[in-house]
Amino acid sequence: MQVDLNRFKKTNVLIAGDLMLDTYWHGDTSRISPEAPVPVVAVNKEESRPGGAANAALNVAALGAQANLVGIVGRDDAATTLTRLLDGAEIRHDLSIDEHYRTITKLRLISRHQQLIRADFEASPSAQMRQSLGNQFNSRLADADIVILSDYGKGALLQCRDLITEAKQRSVPVLVDPKGTDFSRYRHATLLTPNMAEFEAVAGQCRSEDDIINKALSLIHEHQIESLLITRSEHGMTLVKQSGEYHHFPAQAKEVFDVTGAGDTVISTLAVAIASGLDLETSVALANVAAGIVVGKLGTATTTAAELKLAIDADHDLERGMMSFEQLREAVSNARAAGKRIVFTNGCFDILHAGHVGYLQDAKRLGDRLIVAINDDASVSRLKGPNRPVNGLDRRMRVLSALKSVDWVISFSEDTPEPLIEALKPNVLVKGGDYSLDQVVGADIVTRYGGDIRVLSVEDNCSTTATIEKIRKS
Incomplete structure (x- = not known):
């Protein structure tokens, strides 16, 4: 502006x-x-x-x-x-x-x-x-x-x-x-x-x-x-x-x-x-x-x-940051009307580390706007165990929002982000790790409307679980 x-x-x-x-x-x-x-x-x-x-x-x-x-x-x-x-x-x-x-x-x-x-x-x-x-x-x-x-x-x-x-x-x-x-x-x-x-x-x-x-x-x-x-x-x-x-x-x-x-x-x-x-x-x-x-x-x-x-x-770009679903839907619509390519990824992002940062930077390079969907506290506990997350939802969202590579952050309460993917229809769905394309949650939805699926490598020796375990042992 x-x-x-x-x-x-x-x-x-x-x-x-x-x-x-x-x-x-x-x-x-x-x-x-x-x-x-x-x-x-x-x-x-x-x-x-x-x-x-x-x-x-x-x-x-x-x-x-x-x-x-x-x-x-x-x-x-x-x-x-x-x-x-x-x-x-x-x-x-x-x-x-x-x-x-x-x-x-x-x-x-x-x-x-x-x-x-x-x-x-x-x-x-x-x-x-x-x-x-x-x-x-x-x-x-x-x-x-x-x-x-x-x-x-x-x-x-x-x-x-x-x-x-x-x-x-x-x-x-x-x-x-x-x-x-x-x-x-x-x-x-x-x-x-x-x-x-x-x-x-x-x-x-x-x-x-x-x-x-x-x-x-x-x-x-x-x-x-x-x-x-x-x-x-x-x-x-x-x-x-x-x-x-x-x-x-x-x-x-x-x-x-x-x-x-x-x-x-x-x-x-x-x-x-x-x-x-x-x-x-x-x-x-x-x-x-x-x-x-x-x-x-x-x-x-x-x-x-x-x-x-x-x-x-x-x-x-002042229209960045934490979003409700209605706000994000409008932002995505405006960006798409301007010819922007929308990238979507998701995760818990409990303790942000170098692997996360590098992964999100790589994801942003695949398009013009990056959406990061983040599990709420209850869904993290269901996925990772009763002692997680270490950081609550608000803190995790604020940290992600502060990253230059991230445009929009939204939370979801379900175990998977499929409802968000279905509604927002990103051009690119990104996942980090050793998944095959057909193992990526939401891949069938994105493939159906002609979007791209990308699996990116994450920096070795970087994981939230390993970080927590190291702290416990110290």
């Missing part, structure tokens, strides 16, 4: 919502309190970061765009700190100050990179302060290319329907990070970005990909929303448009360290990308990459344009 991120510098984003100050106390833990069964943390470092809508603004600024922030604070030390941080990030801000309001603060106590406790200091803004926010919002609209409404359910956006109406009357797109179960408040918004839990709280439990699409379309038509982007953690993102068109974006293969503020990163990247003139699908792909970067950081964090560019340059 070729994207000129310099275009971001020309965009102007207006952000409104619940402002917060995220405060972190870091320290070492070496003993348990004699007063209660809790760890004693010797705090040696304190830091504060903009949170809530302020973090969305920080993400916008980190991408090189101009961020304009409106919100409500009290007249207190937290507001002073928050204002200083916003000034340092060159974020323009019009903050409504309420003498009787306490600036929302979230205090996190962290030791050895683990969050031990969070304490929230909150208050609800008055109707007068919400009106003041609305006035500041309207005065900034003339300069805005796009609007972000960052709703954390703390009261600043109770009047968000009026803000959406005002923005739409001026033809300014509105993106909303929603909260609660009443999506009628966001009627006529351009795009909503609920996570899966938020979406199901409104739409009801989803048991399949089709369920997600159908319920998303129902919400879209009920509230006259142009699009929904559902963020789904390890399952990536699903974009559903009013036209009925939908796209799945697989999660980028990252080790998740902290999801704090990831939603702010997603909506901020989307806003900047759309405002810069990129189409919606490309904007979502960029937001997906940005989310993959930020969850690898501790605390409320941002993704810079430089980090985004490095991630894109390192992986030109």
